[in-house]
Amino acid sequence: MGPSGCGKTTLMRCMNRLTDLNTQTKVTGNIFIGDRDILNTHDDINEIRKMMGLLAQRPYPLPMNIFNNVAYGLRISGRKKKRFLEKRVEHYLRQVNLWEEVKDRLRDPAAALSIGQQQRLCLARGLAVDPRIILADEPTSALDPISSQLIEEKFAELKTSYTIVMVTHILRQARRIADHVVFMYMGEVIEQGPAEEFFQNPQMEMTKSYLKGLFY
Amino acid sequence: MNRRKAEELFFRVLMFLSTTIILLVLCHIIYSILAAGLPHLNWDMVSKVPEGGYYFGKGGGILNAIVGSLYVAVGATSLAFAIGLPLALFMNIHLTKWKKLVNGIRFLMDLLCGIPSIVYGAFGFTLMIFFGLRTSLLAGIITVTVFIVPIMIRAIDEVLMTIPRGLFESALSLGSTKSEISYRVFFKQSIAGIITAMLLSFGRAIGDAASVLLTTGYTDYIPTSLNQPTATLPLAIFFQLSSPILEVRQRAYASAVILIAIILFISLLARILTYSYKKNKINY
Amino acid sequence: MKFRAFEISRKLRNSIHTGWMIACLSVVLLIPLFLTAGLAIKSFPLLHQHPLLSLIFSSNWKPLSGEFGFYPFIVSSVWVTIFALLISIPICLLTSIHLTQYAKKWVLKIMQPVIDILAGIPSVIYGVWGILVVIPFISNHIAPMLGKSSSGYSILAGAIVLSIMVIPFVLNILIELFNNIPVELSEASLSLGATRWQTIKYVVLKKGLPGIISSFGLGMSRAFGETIAVLMVVGNVAKVPTGILQPGYPLPALIANNYGEMMSIPQYDAALMLSAFILFVVVLFFNAGSRILIIRSGKHN
Numbered sequence: 094m095g096p097s098g099c100g101k102t103t104l105m106r107c108m109n110r111l112t113d114l115n116t117q118t119k120v121t122g123n124i125f126i127g128d129r130d131i132l133n134t135h136d137d138i139n140e141i142r143k144m145m146g147l148l149a150q151r152p153y154p155l156p157m158n159i160f161n162n163v164a165y166g167l168r169i170s171g172r173k174k175k176r177f178l179e180k181r182v183e184h185y186l187r188q189v190n191l192w193e194e195v196k197d198r199l200r201d202p203a204a205a206l207s208i209g210q211q212q213r214l215c216l217a218r219g220l221a222v223d224p225r226i227i228l229a230d231e232p233t234s235a236l237d238p239i240s241s242q243l244i245e246e247k248f249a250e251l252k253t254s255y256t257i258v259m260v261t262h263i264l265r266q267a268r269r270i271a272d273h274v275v276f277m278y279m280g281e282v283i284e285q286g287p288a289e290e291f292f293q294n295p296q297m298e299m300t301k302s303y304l305k306g307l308f309y
Numbered sequence: 310m311n312r313r314k315a316e317e318l319f320f321r322v323l324m325f326l327s328t329t330i331i332l333l334v335l336c337h338i339i340y341s342i343l344a345a346g347l348p349h350l351n352w353d354m355v356s357k358v359p360e361g362g363y364y365f366g367k368g369g370g371i372l373n374a375i376v377g378s379l380y381v382a383v384g385a386t387s388l389a390f391a392i393g394l395p396l397a398l399f400m401n402i403h404l405t406k407w408k409k410l411v412n413g414i415r416f417l418m419d420l421l422c423g424i425p426s427i428v429y430g431a432f433g434f435t436l437m438i439f440f441g442l443r444t445s446l447l448a449g450i451i452t453v454t455v456f457i458v459p460i461m462i463r464a465i466d467e468v469l470m471t472i473p474r475g476l477f478e479s480a481l482s483l484g485s486t487k488s489e490i491s492y493r494v495f496f497k498q499s500i501a502g503i504i505t506a507m508l509l510s511f512g513r514a515i516g517d518a519a520s521v522l523l524t525t526g527y528t529d530y531i532p533t534s535l536n537q538p539t540a541t542l543p544l545a546i547f548f549q550l551s552s553p554i555l556e557v558r559q560r561a562y563a564s565a566v567i568l569i570a571i572i573l574f575i576s577l578l579a580r581i582l583t584y585s586y587k588k589n590k591i592n593y
Numbered sequence: 594m595k596f597r598a599f600e601i602s603r604k605l606r607n608s609i610h611t612g613w614m615i616a617c618l619s620v621v622l623l624i625p626l627f628l629t630a631g632l633a634i635k636s637f638p639l640l641h642q643h644p645l646l647s648l649i650f651s652s653n654w655k656p657l658s659g660e661f662g663f664y665p666f667i668v669s670s671v672w673v674t675i676f677a678l679l680i681s682i683p684i685c686l687l688t689s690i691h692l693t694q695y696a697k698k699w700v701l702k703i704m705q706p707v708i709d710i711l712a713g714i715p716s717v718i719y720g721v722w723g724i725l726v727v728i729p730f731i732s733n734h735i736a737p738m739l740g741k742s743s744s745g746y747s748i749l750a751g752a753i754v755l756s757i758m759v760i761p762f763v764l765n766i767l768i769e770l771f772n773n774i775p776v777e778l779s780e781a782s783l784s785l786g787a788t789r790w791q792t793i794k795y796v797v798l799k800k801g802l803p804g805i806i807s808s809f810g811l812g813m814s815r816a817f818g819e820t821i822a823v824l825m826v827v828g829n830v831a832k833v834p835t836g837i838l839q840p841g842y843p844l845p846a847l848i849a850n851n852y853g854e855m856m857s858i859p860q861y862d863a864a865l866m867l868s869a870f871i872l873f874v875v876v877l878f879f880n881a882g883s884r885i886l887i888i889r890s891g892k893h894n
Contacts (some may be wrong), residue, residue: 111780117698141784153777156800165795166785215781220787317790324691327620328704331764333755335707338714338722345725392617397844404847414622421625422878423811424873425818426629431869435631435854442891453626462621486603488610509713516715519820519845523852539661543717547821550721569714576713580706 094260094267095277096308101260104277105228108258109145110138121231126226143170146219148229148257152211154203155218159195162203162214167174185217189247202219216247227251231261233266245270264304276300342569346562354563359529366556371564374545376531380446381541382515385453386461389510392454394460394503398491401469402477415466421459429456430523437524444526447535453514461510468502469495501582506569508579512572518543525553542568628873635868639860648867654831661864665833669748671843673823674816676752681759682809689767694793708768712761720825723754728826736838743838746828751841754826755816763812770804771797778816792848803890810883814876821846846869 097100103112112118122172131141143166155162155243163182172178182199186192191213195206203214212232220225229248233241245248248257261267267274267288274292275285284291284300295301302308353370360369404411434450442448471496480490496503518541527539529550542564548563639648639661651662692701732745774797782792798805828840829850848865855862 094862109780109784111783114776114780114783139786139788142784145784147781147784149777149781151777153775155778155779155782155796157795165782166787169785169791189675218781218785228784265890313715313788313791317788320790321691321695324687324695327687328691328696328700330684331711331760332686332704332707335711338757341722341725342718345721370783394616395610395614397619399611399618403611403614414618416888417622417625419884420877420880423814424628424876425815425820426877427818427820427843427848428632428869428873431848431852431866432631434891435635435866436627438856446864458621458624461614486607487602488607491610500735512713516713518715518717519849522821522849522877543715543821546717546721547825550724550825562721562725565718569718572713572715572718573710576706576710580709 094264094271094274095262095283096303097262099277100280101262101277102230103213103280105230105258107132107261108143108226109147109228111147113138143222144224145226145228146216146222146224148212148216148219148227148232150231151235152208152215153212154206154214158200159203159206159214161198161218163221166218170222171265181221185221186222188216189216190243191216207240209236209243212236212240212244213247216244220251224255226256226258230255231260231262233261233263264306276303278303320400339569342562342565344582345482345559346564346566349559350563350566353580354560355567363529364554364557366554371540371542371560371567373531374531374540374542374564375567377446377525377528377539378515378542380532380539381449381453381521381525382511384446384450385457385514386507386511388450388454389458389461390507393458393465393510395491395575397462397465397469398495399460401467401472402487402491415463418463418466425519426456426517427519427523430520433520434523436500442536442560444524445536446525446536449521449525449539449541450535452520453517453528456512456517456520457510460513461506464506464509464570465499468506471502472498498528501585505579505582508521508575508582512575515575516543516568516572518547522547542571605665632866632873636863636870639863639867642693642860649871652833654865656858656861659860661860661867663844663868665831665843666842666847666868667871668833668845670817670845672748672837673751673755673827673843674813676748676758676837677755677816678809678813680752680756681812682762685760685763685808686769686805689764689771690793690797692788693768693771694797708761708764711757716758716819716822717825719754719758720822723750723822723826725848727753731838739838741838744828744840746826746840747838748827748834748841749837751823751827751843752821752825752837755819758819758822759812759816762815763808766799766808766811767805770801770808774800803886807883807886810879810886814879814883815877818845818872818876820849824849827842844872848872849870865868 106112107120108124108131112120120132122132124132124182127143134141157165160182161168163185167178167181172181183192183196186195191210194210195201195214198205201259203211206214212235216227216232233244236244245266248259251257252270252272259270271288273286274288276283278299282284284295284297291300292304295304337578355370356372357368357370358373359371360367363369369564375485400411417585429452433448433455436451437444437448448556476494476498477490480494485493521541525541525544527540527544528538529540530537532539546561546564546568549557549564552561595719643661648661649667651660652664652667653660653662668822688704692704694704696704727750728745730745731750732743734748736745737741766776778796778800779792781794783789785808787795824846827843827846829842830840832840834841847868851861851865855865
């Protein structure tokens, strides 16, 4: 959490090693997942990325139909059996409450869905590769209130089985779903801690004024 | 897993090769023309018109074609600029409300840019005959103008499109008329880009052979009025190259060196301008 | 009073400028109209006597006895264009993917001017290069390799020269196209564990498909109308070509070579104008088709 431009998204991109794509960016330090340092490793980078599902600010459905969007990650990792794919796709679409809405038009292009549906499709797509972590970068910022609520509810449900790292600048959203809060400002972590403690009893002056709404 | 990596590697090698091929082809074109032409390039080539027996290998140069090409290109670029600049400004300032119309004009201009120059040449030829003109400098200038006007309009238009709406609105709020915004604000804001657009059109005008082939004719003299036939550089190369005499063909290569030097100079100038433009432009 | 006069002169200047702008617009909008009308009227005398199809599919080209069969020229044009595209398409696709997806900044910094210069080189220079390099190469190396003899002036030579000319044109369109595909789309695919190449194959190329097709359409119309460079290397023999090492005689070359006599032989002018008209229509068709495809696919997203 933090005001815009404070480096939340950049931090998240480091976790997913998407910073590798940008030749001008240099990342130093360590990022540990369990006891594995994913920044300084020669392991297959695609394996690392696969551990983490990414949900971007705006939904970016791949240029293919709804079914293939979800099946894409599975196909990439070599699962090609049709029966298996159908089962998995249905499972994950049900998990994001999208199945009932799209089951009759799985072969339609994903771009034809509403933006809220697209975001849930992207979530299903990310879940389908069976990640351990979900990275969500202000996943509701482009959505209408109702779709936002659906996503938030889903997150509250999913956080029992996945680690969810979510970037947000909406204070109340953090209050609603966070277990652990990291507050950033100007590229630095100001304060972090369990959500309850953080909101009830912030330590730093800056955190206090941010929580009071003195700056955004 | 290994097969996947091998596939990617295979294609990456292919990609690298094809990029290299493009680079090498350009180098090779320039190299082979310089190698064939430079030894035969001398001061007479650029300072004299063909003398008697030139086309049998005797003395003289292609000053007629150089000057003729410059006449045609300068004339056509100025005319195209006089038509193209107001039109591009009109599209971006007066017609902002009619987006569909502007997009329609853009579409049409794009189509006109794609029409081969020989078609414009043929069209110019019929026009010429219709008006009872002979092949002449004027006919050439008009044909080349028609041919580069769409290019010029689209190039200027692309520059003007990058100017933010806010500038237009704030100028309007100060009480400027639309023509004042056009020439005092938009034109000044994008002057370097507009000059680049002119250079681009100039390059096309001086390098194109097919449109002038049918309309300007060819002569050994430097034209002194608009209704005389005029030699042009691409045609000088073309005609000399089809000669059976070796020395004349060698002069064709030397002429090619001159043309390529002009084109490279223009493209260098445009590049420098674009660079300084990017450096000095106010960023919003 | 003085202020009022100033205001009036400002208004007057504004109307003069606007008037001139509208005049320019009308002149430019009239160009395509005049172009179509002029070519159509001029080629009408021939179309009036022979049906279009018999002109297109007849191979008898005897202007002196009034027989005008365009078949050899059309076939030559089609062959040269298709072979030029066959050479340039893979190079353009591979290079554009390399430059937009893999290449480092400095490679782009070198290649962008290279492409621009290639695009700016006049066609007559390409023709000179063709004569200096491509023709001897074909007659000394390629033809013997295929067990044939050839002067070098052939469909293949035209296609090679043409492919080099089309490359910068198509490449620029493709580079812009790939750069406009949102990075987030590739990121989405990468985050699902796809490799860079898989992402390009399944996402980038798929997303860009309409644009890729239309870039080829635009390249094709560019190739179809190219005149001088092709004319210089293609041989110009008015026979239907039967192999790529044989000379051909494309439509633009036909016009450029014969315009001098076109007023002295009856109906010859109509025949040449008809070939210009055919060129015009074909090029316009592919151009418009490609551009509409781009616009449509842009709207869809």
